[in-house]
Amino acid sequence: MDMGFVDDVIMTKPETSKIDVSSFIIDLSEQVPDPQPIVRIWGNLIASRGNISTVVGLAKSRKTFLTAAVASGFLSSSDFLGFDTPATGKVVYVDTEQSRAHVHKVARRILRSIGLPTNRNHDQLVVVALRELTPDQRKDATGEILRRYKPDLLILDGVADLCNDPNDLHESEALTCELMRWSSEYDNHILCVLHSNPGGDKARGHLGSALLRKSETVMLVKADGDTSVVSPQYCRNEPFMEFAFRINADVLPELCSIPAPQPKENVFADVMEVGRVYAHSELVSLLVKQANVKEGSAKMKISRAVRAGIIVKNQVGGYYLLGSQIEVSQSELHDEPF
Structure with missing residues (x-):
């Protein structure tokens, strides 16, 4: 063996890191304010700037109705379905699953909920349909939307469609890191919508596991007949009280009583x-x-x-x-x- 080669390997200095870690060091002499609230429910903070959250539920559990209600509450001068905000700003609602016609209905529903005209665009609400794009294109488009509109609240209805395989560990972690980076860089809150595993409450795939670990709040939605029950699966802040809603004759969500538990079949x-x-x-x-x-x-x-x-x-x-x-x-x- 060439001993000169061995000496060169031993004496070679490791490659210098390209990351400047100084900006990540916590300075205890710095006065850091609490994160600014973006969305509350009955006064309980569920979404603040610089964070991400997740809505989890089975298909047809009315997750989209819930997230549209969050958008309505943010845009309302008072509240909607218990959701409100002390902040002002812009909402971008990104749908990755539905046709443009159905996304139009979601946009109009958000506006109808709080009495705004539905036949024209509003500066505070941008609704986007990305169904036709590939997962990589959806991710790139979302990044461009953030750069262009700089929303205070970004809702990703179908976040799993921003990656090719939500069961791939590395891709799921990479997307979660990107979401956290976006929330920090644009000082906003990103609310992700994700399916749960069939027959269970756990968010689907490695992406679900990664999002649950990083989320400020995880809201679980479960359908019970004509009613949907929303519960705090995980909260970094004070957990909100479980509540239920149903869809009324105007095809808008309204609060209702939580259904009494049915006896299990014997x-x-x-x-x-x-x-x-x-x-x-x-x-x-x-x-x-x-x-x-x-x-x-x-x-x-x-x-x-x-x-x-x-x-x-x-x-x-x-x-x-x-x-x-x-x-x-x-x-x-x-x-x-x-």
Whole structure:
């Protein structure tokens, strides 16, 4: 081996960083004001300058109605649906999913909500439809929109459409960093709208995980029939109270009561006979066949039902419906429960 080459490698100085870290050092002698509020709900701060937030919900949970209400509250001289602002400025609403005709309806709905004319443009509201563009083009277009209009509140309805793969870790982190950079550079707030995983409340993909970590507020929207319930999934500030809204005859959101929780379906009452005791394997087979669930899911349902008091497990491992009040001997069972 060429020892001269080895010496050169050892003696070579590492490349100097191109980032000037001095601007990132916290100076405790500096008087830094609190972030300026951009959006509040009933007085609770949910969005401030220099931050990002996220609205999460399944498809058809009325996320767009909620974010349009946020825009209306920002533009209103009072409030709308509980949303208001102590600031003044401009809203840019970017839609990445809907056709231009549907985006027109969203824009008019924002204005109708607060009594502004819907047949002309307004200096404080810019609405953009980016459905036809590629993800990279949408991201570039959003950057240009920020440079041109400098909004105080940017709403990205379909933020996942600004990246090619929201399940790609590196691309998701890069987009999240870009959103945070934009919010700092333009001293605004960026509200992102993202789908949740089917059957769950968690925001979809690596992008969802990254946004949840960096968001000032995460609002979860869940549909309950004709009503949508909004709850604070995460708040850096004081959490707001859960509330609900519905769509009225004028196709505008209005506050309403939170629906009472519905009792969960008792599948055991449908498949088990009153007064009969079932062995564990027998009950599992019954659930697999009649409730159309897999074996592992059936066993889990049985365990949960016992803990919830829906069914009873007696001393010898038999299962029966609550209220049957029966006891059996071990000889009446064909197998052990597990």
